[in-house]
Amino acid sequence: KSINTRRFDGVEHFQFLKDLKQLRFSGQLSWTDTIEQKWVFHLCKGSIMYATGGVHPMRRWRRNLAIYCPHLPTHRLGWQADLASAGTAVSSVDWEHTLLNLWLAKQRITPEQANSMILSTAVEVLFDVKQAANVSKLIKHDNLSSVQVGLAQVEDIIAKTQWRWQ
Numbered sequence: 001k002s003i004n005t006r007r008f009d010g011v012e013h014f015q016f017l018k019d020l021k022q023l024r025f026s027g028q029l030s031w032t033d034t035i036e037q038k039w040v041f042h043l044c045k046g047s048i049m050y051a052t053g054g055v056h057p058m059r060r061w062r063r064n065l066a067i068y069c070p071h072l073p074t075h076r077l078g079w080q081a082d083l084a085s086a087g088t089a090v091s092s093v094d095w096e097h098t099l100l101n102l103w104l105a106k107q108r109i110t111p112e113q114a115n116s117m118i119l120s121t122a123v124e125v126l127f128d129v130k131q132a133a134n135v136s137k138l139i140k141h142d143n144l145s146s147v148q149v150g151l152a153q154v155e156d157i158i159a160k161t162q163w164r165w166q
Helices: 010-022 057-068 076-089 095-105 111-131 154-165
Strands: 002-008 027-032 038-044 047-053 135-141
Touching: 010 027, 010 111, 010 135, 010 154, 038 111, 047 095, 047 111, 047 154, 057 111, 076 095, 095 111, 111 154
Parallel strands: none
Antiparallel strands: 002 135, 027 038, 027 135, 038 047
């Protein structure tokens, strides 16, 4: 089931995430602006599993990978084989989430590194959404049962986004 609404302003973004947290929502929250730029948050029981989208998601991924997992290659060829080897273990969330789960399972990254990647990415994505004008939202309920990588708390993401905004 999907719910779509129009004309969503910057102040409401934070409150909407808090409401989804309180409702322990599991599924996908997408925000789209008038020029069809899209940002997607994947939530599990009100916590954020991963966020992506915007103009340069690959640049964001590489930048955060260099910061939090400096021992891993930041170029696509360096981790494309890992993604291909995931096969049926591909996450329903995003390829980035699949890689984090895979690297965590293979002990190539620590849970702290995975959590830092998720938190930093979600803050950057929410910061971008907050700057967008006339954003519509769409939510799709999904029962996400197994989460290997840690979850980022909505309050932490909002606090870090507000700090960055200041």
